[in-house]
Amino acid sequence: MSSRFARRMDVMKASEIRELLKVTQRPEVISFGGGLPAPESFPIEEIKSVVTEVLEREGTRALQYSTTEGDPRLRAIIAQRMNSRLGTAVEADDILVTSGSQQGLDLTGKVMLDEGDEVLCESPTYLGAINALTAYRPRFVEVPTDDDGMIPAALEERLSHCNAAKLIYVIPTFQNPSGRTWSVERRIALLAAAARHGVTVIEDDPYGQLVYEGETPPSLASMAHGVPVVYLGTFSKIFCPGMRIGWLAAPRGIYEKYALVKQGADLHTSTFTQSALVGYLERHDIDAAIGRIRDLYRARRDAMLQALEAEFPPGVTWTRPRGGLFLWVTLPRHTNAREALVHALKRDVAFVPGGSFFPNGGHENTMRLNFSNMPEPRIREGMARLGAVLREMVAAAPAQNAAATP
């Protein structure tokens, strides 16, 4: 007898890391694990008054079924904000409101992927994208990536060996998990390669507004010039994630496909949360709020970078992100980050081992650290404990690591 389940369920596995990290809900745990925003940045008072107003002014509308594409007012605000911030030329009709940008990833898989199609991605890439797309059973082709983004020659080489390359999935600004930002040149090269090979580009941009220093290169969507780029955005990192509101912007001809599958997936995103967000955006200055979030996270990033210098053993390297929520640590080659996590959890410190971010495995000597969720004293304390764990591990296997480190 065949299985009760679809074949795709054979490749969808519960993450053992997720099980380990369930303990991070205990308040004593210092977590560098999830990508959680700082709860003190949530505009609770503003939301309270806005929701009251929304219910008074348009209660029946805010609680009723609505259109799949999303609240027309919200779509217009999103288009206008994209255009002024990113230099795109999108209209309200190009915007599909999603239940978080995670849903944008799921819809992408559904619209684009047949079993065996190739998805090219950065190495490492976002774990949630791997999870969402795996349900559609593609083959992930990891493209070697340095501090400036995917290496163009490597991308070209990988594309030329693909049988059915459908998507290039990238997070070009303040990447998850690495914290890296692509240079303009690499962005141009990516679009050129996508055009040559007729491949759709997915630009995932949840962190682009969380800039702590420097200029951010233009978005892929703003310089696509006919290359199909689907842009994924979210309010989770600049407003609050609990409302689950994201969006995607897609060219005509692709947009309609997304709307069709969105309807089957959940009819539409909550009218209530969309109305609340519209009320907030109309009455409050979200850019001022984002400015305060930047100041908060910049200080936390700096605290973490200082602690890395002070506490982590020699032979460990890390990225210095100019924005976003994460930095990326590379341990000596034979130091296993999963094992480090087990030790760290005993001291009530959590992080995500980096191996989870490589769809084809390996790279067990890497780790992702989140710096947005914990206040600075907790960051310093947690990094001291984590540094001690790593110093002990490296000290226990010095010869092996010395031999292996180039």
Add this chain to the structure above:
Amino acid sequence: MSSRFARRMDVMKASEIRELLKVTQRPEVISFGGGLPAPESFPIEEIKSVVTEVLEREGTRALQYSTTEGDPRLRAIIAQRMNSRLGTAVEADDILVTSGSQQGLDLTGKVMLDEGDEVLCESPTYLGAINALTAYRPRFVEVPTDDDGMIPAALEERLSHCNAAKLIYVIPTFQNPSGRTWSVERRIALLAAAARHGVTVIEDDPYGQLVYEGETPPSLASMAHGVPVVYLGTFSKIFCPGMRIGWLAAPRGIYEKYALVKQGADLHTSTFTQSALVGYLERHDIDAAIGRIRDLYRARRDAMLQALEAEFPPGVTWTRPRGGLFLWVTLPRHTNAREALVHALKRDVAFVPGGSFFPNGGHENTMRLNFSNMPEPRIREGMARLGAVLREMVAAAPAQNAAATP
């Protein structure tokens, strides 16, 4: 070159009916089209005070990321309500909170269906289920259905001819679109057939609490005795649809698969709306509110049934639902309901032609009428206009219809 899109997009078509029905958003249109609850039933004042309280008491929690399975308090309340109302024996851990029960359908397709697998369903069945499951490219096997549910001999015959029957999808109580309710005997027969053939049953129950008369037979989930039954429920029809909160209850071993795909689909359902619903359920008597909804809809159903008697031409038949939102009209064989819709829209009346509810097509002489969304005077006015349209159509083709009607 292969298509930019997945093959499944070839079979996912925008509904022309949906395009036609977009006009129902004009306030002058009397709509029997959608399955919209009466907006006057939404507890706006209660939600206003509850949301304020939630934000004051647990704002950061209500706005932060949360667990995929849902708010533990909501899962516990749902389990308790299911057990007391349906006689099930589910626990909080068996409940997965979904973004509306539409998402439960999408997750079902993802967990269960490979291309070509068979889904057995009532004939007619819920359009939204057809849309959600079509993305997974099953073969729909319609099972002949009478006023008591699927006909057991026909179900057995269809099952015996299936190659890979995976699901039997049913709405046994106040069905959409027919308004029919299965007898106990038919429910028992369905479970026995599912057990013999090793097929999972999906019991979709969005309307079960909207009872206007008589006793409702026990739910399939309450008498499954080891047959895998996945129960889909929703708060859309008894609270408000704009929050998009539904749930599913699944046996262990199946539940975990749903949680896995839910995570990839949207991480979790809005924490904010879940918290608001918990607040409402803790402070207010939802059963009293459901009682008021029943009284409201019963009167509307009666108004529609009276108008059918008075206004519709001879040769037309209809169901007399004991609950739910819909009744089902069968026109003389050669009267086309899509054509009737075009005429009706010119008189500002809308409904859904019944052909859309048959996954394999046909049955163009049927229509679904919703009676929950319009007040009684509007129901009477709309039915008078619709009756005039149908009388004209039937009069224009009397010989054809007389010859065709058995």
